[in-house]
Amino acid sequence: MQIKNHARITASTLLLLTACCLLPTVSTAHNDRPLALRNVELEQKLGAQLPLDLRFRDEEGRTVRLEELLGRRPVILSLVYYSCQELCPLLLDGLLRALRPLSFDIGQQFDVVTVSFDPRDTPGSAAAKKADFVKRYSRAGAEDGWHFLTGDQDAIQRLTEAVGFRYNYETEKDRFGHATGIILVTPQGRIGRYFYGIEFSPRDLRLGLIEASSNKIGSPIDQLLLFCYHYDPTTGKYNLLVTRAVRLTGSFTVAALGIFIVVMLRRDRRRRLQPTERA
Known part of the structure; x- marks a missing residue:
């Protein structure tokens, strides 16, 4: 138990000393900026x-x-x-x-x-x-x-x-x-x-x-883009959300496959219902 406590104290002390050493560096770097750019x-x-x-x-x-x-x-x-x-x-x-x-x-x-x-x-x-x-x-x-x-x-x-x-x-x-x-x-x-x-x-x-505009302007395509893109405040840019893009692509694929199957079944049904031509 004493060894564990000693290790924790040592780690905390090192972290504190590191922070104290870094503080003057950060302050100096900030003060070295031109006057017109300080606090900008x-x-x-x-x-x-x-x-x-x-x-x-x-x-x-x-x-x-x-x-x-x-x-x-x-x-x-x-x-x-x-x-x-x-x-x-x-x-x-x-x-x-x-x-x-x-x-x-x-x-x-x-x-x-x-x-x-x-x-x-x-x-x-x-x-x-x-x-x-x-x-x-x-x-x-x-x-x-x-x-x-x-x-x-x-x-x-x-x-x-x-x-x-x-x-x-x-x-x-x-x-x-x-x-x-x-x-x-x-x-x-x-x-x-x-x-x-x-x-x-x-x-x-x-x-x-x-x-x-609370989505009062734009097209349905824009709404799809907003579903796939997310604003990142740290960069001030819109980034692609891969999981949403994959989900949306998968949904389109499933929908397209479903439509294809329905069309093929209907076509096959019409073919079977047509009277057989006499020889």
């Missing part, structure tokens, strides 16, 4: 409710409440700042590339809301961005469904905190350090899905929009 992240808050009372300015300088842009269709939310020359244009370009293959249209099956987190951005800069991307998207109705907003610091802070978007401002270089990704929001204003990076899978985006 896009934390998932799936199911969280957005503050619908927030007020922003649209491209024409009109005040709009967030709830006015929701309630009808799922929304793709992107957070950028319009003077950005690095990641923000890449993110919007990546979003545009993912939207083009979709049979869904902005302003019809879903909307896009792009919000600047720089309070210095103006409706004029928002209008310029909108004109560029609506023209490149080149589908009717997009001008009514893709909104580019600006706002004051209070509204920006409340929105970014609600969606888990953390960023820093680097004064010396007059730029922001920020994460990249888009957020799918339900018509009720709840966070449905996160997609990370600057390139997005059209398939994942389509499946996410269907789920965010």
Whole structure:
């Protein structure tokens, strides 16, 4: 008994010492990051409710409440700042590339809301961005469904905190350090899905929009895909569930075999019921 207790104490002590040795390393690695990138992240808050009372300015300088842009269709939310020359244009370009293959249209099956987190951005800069991307998207109705907003610091802070978007401002270089990704929001204003990076899978985006709409858009084929694919919050992607795919394939095989047997039996029965031709 004493030997077992001694072994447990020794193992616990080693584990504690290892953790203590690792802590300074982790802290140092975090502090070695550039100032603009410290504490920068896009934390998932799936199911969280957005503050619908927030007020922003649209491209024409009109005040709009967030709830006015929701309630009808799922929304793709992107957070950028319009003077950005690095990641923000890449993110919007990546979003545009993912939207083009979709049979869904902005302003019809879903909307896009792009919000600047720089309070210095103006409706004029928002209008310029909108004109560029609506023209490149080149589908009717997009001008009514893709909104580019600006706002004051209070509204920006409340929105970014609600969606888990953390960023820093680097004064010396007059730029922001920020994460990249888009957020799918339900018509009720709840966070449905996160997609990370600057390139997005059209398939994942389509499946996410269907789920965010509570299956009100999409086809029966999409429902089969949703049965076989599952959203993984750790990666922000839809992964194939092999067991479900095998089960679905097996069901189709059994159904096809059953139909084949029924057809063959009916054909054989008709053949037997036909009168024998006289010689």
